Amino acid sequence: MVSIARDITEHKRAEETLRYQQRSLEHLAHHDALTGLPNRLYLIDKLNHALQNPDKQAASLAVLFLDLDHFKDINDSLGHSLGDEVLRAVSRRLSDCVRKADIIARLGGDEFTIVLQGVGSSVIAVEVAQKILLAFEQPIIIGERALTVGTSIGISVSPDDGLTTEELLRNADAAMYRAKRNGRNTFMHYTPDMTERALARLSLESDMRRALEREEFHVAYQPQVDMHSGALIGVEALLRWDHPEKGAISPKHFIPIAEENGQILALGKWVLQKVCAEQIRLADAGLAGIRFAVNVSGRQLLHEGFLEFIEGMIKTGTCRGEALELEITESVLLSEPELAAEAMQAIRKLGIAISVDDFGTGYSSLAYLKQYPLNRLKIDASFVRDIVIDPDDRAIAQTIIALGNALNLEVIAEGVETEEQRAILVNDGCSLGQGFLFSRPLAPAALLEYRRDVVKNA
Numbered sequence: 001m002v003s004i005a006r007d008i009t010e011h012k013r014a015e016e017t018l019r020y021q022q023r024s025l026e027h028l029a030h031h032d033a034l035t036g037l038p039n040r041l042y043l044i045d046k047l048n049h050a051l052q053n054p055d056k057q058a059a060s061l062a063v064l065f066l067d068l069d070h071f072k073d074i075n076d077s078l079g080h081s082l083g084d085e086v087l088r089a090v091s092r093r094l095s096d097c098v099r100k101a102d103i104i105a106r107l108g109g110d111e112f113t114i115v116l117q118g119v120g121s122s123v124i125a126v127e128v129a130q131k132i133l134l135a136f137e138q139p140i141i142i143g144e145r146a147l148t149v150g151t152s153i154g155i156s157v158s159p160d161d162g163l164t165t166e167e168l169l170r171n172a173d174a175a176m177y178r179a180k181r182n183g184r185n186t187f188m189h190y191t192p193d194m195t196e197r198a199l200a201r202l203s204l205e206s207d208m209r210r211a212l213e214r215e216e217f218h219v220a221y222q223p224q225v226d227m228h229s230g231a232l233i234g235v236e237a238l239l240r241w242d243h244p245e246k247g248a249i250s251p252k253h254f255i256p257i258a259e260e261n262g263q264i265l266a267l268g269k270w271v272l273q274k275v276c277a278e279q280i281r282l283a284d285a286g287l288a289g290i291r292f293a294v295n296v297s298g299r300q301l302l303h304e305g306f307l308e309f310i311e312g313m314i315k316t317g318t319c320r321g322e323a324l325e326l327e328i329t330e331s332v333l334l335s336e337p338e339l340a341a342e343a344m345q346a347i348r349k350l351g352i353a354i355s356v357d358d359f360g361t362g363y364s365s366l367a368y369l370k371q372y373p374l375n376r377l378k379i380d381a382s383f384v385r386d387i388v389i390d391p392d393d394r395a396i397a398q399t400i401i402a403l404g405n406a407l408n409l410e411v412i413a414e415g416v417e418t419e420e421q422r423a424i425l426v427n428d429g430c431s432l433g434q435g436f437l438f439s440r441p442l443a444p445a446a447l448l449e450y451r452r453d454v455v456k457n458a
Helices: 002-030 040-051 071-078 080-095 122-135 165-181 193-211 251-261 263-284 298-302 306-315 330-335 337-349 366-370 391-406 419-427 444-457
Strands: 061-068 103-108 111-117 140-142 145-147 151-157 187-189 217-226 232-243 247-249 291-296 324-329 353-359 376-379 410-413
Touching: 002 040, 040 061, 040 103, 040 111, 040 165, 061 122, 061 165, 071 080, 071 298, 080 103, 080 111, 080 140, 111 122, 122 151, 122 187, 151 165, 165 187, 165 193, 165 251, 193 232, 193 251, 217 263, 217 291, 217 444, 232 251, 232 263, 232 444, 247 251, 251 263, 263 291, 263 298, 263 306, 263 324, 263 444, 291 353, 298 306, 298 324, 298 330, 298 337, 306 337, 324 330, 324 337, 330 337, 330 353, 337 353, 376 391, 391 410
Parallel strands: 151 187, 232 291, 291 324, 324 353, 353 376, 376 410
Antiparallel strands: 061 111, 061 151, 103 111, 140 145, 217 232, 232 247
């Protein structure tokens, strides 16, 4: 009898162990290992079930599609371990913004989805989106670091924006991308035209992945001049894409996509290699003594292999650091000030100049600028455009010029198109300019001709 009882007990224990293992496997199959949140499989199952509910009120739900803004920069600059900690903190913060009955899922990477059940209209979805954005205004504390993490949110609501799981997720995703294009850290409700835009974006993204291999990109060079004498003092390298079917595609359309999906690293590397090769070739052809300015994204600047890449080119003689200038946007200085300052100090040690591009469009202060090893400020073209007729634009330009003088920095005005603009800028103390008044972006061969014409007419 004792032996039989023991056998029954062991059998029950084995069954319990098996059930526990099955439950564990089921949980792992339906949850994200990093955050503990439901995963895509769980989300789709629950969405399908909710949409099939015969109760119309219960079947009315909202989908919020969230993508963290510039999260890849955190991974690239601070490492994936810290990035994982940020994702865990984000999941906890999102949980505090919704009801227990709602679903939060991590789809992968820095993408999250929230399902609000029984909402009846988009009003509740908007309130939740606003609550999330407000919560994200507070920095995320990881160790001794305080990280500001924003998020872009797209909203779709059944039945108006979709009757199936696939439609609701796709349309919320499209709305999220519209939110990113509208400046990030905001939310957008789905509208039918977004589907067409999303498809066009996917097509462009796919084409861009093959464009480098197919040599569809090229670099044009816009002269930068001394506005007193007209002498050529430098050029800005501008990336151009000649699509075989769609023709010339503006950088304002493909650069933001490249920054979001990471292609900016490969593109940026290609541009630097191209410019440095052209820099040496043109110098050998007689175009020496000028600086070649190249735009660098925040993601490039903070990427762990960026400095090593530039050092390698200088050491092998394929780049002349003293004739190179990196243009960094003002937003980079504000988002990661300490890391940016460290990277820029290392770059300056290589003899490379650094300028702040589109200066005046952000919120840089004198205190911020003093900690960076800068050489030049660039007055954004938006302030130059109406400088002749708008006193506010002229006041802003004068302030930037005065700030540059105070910090012993060169100041160059972008977008100079008329003689009146040039005269005002020179009168206010800005001697360097760039724009159609002097020249459109040129091919390398045309740049040599431009220099010869300037010397001839001097």
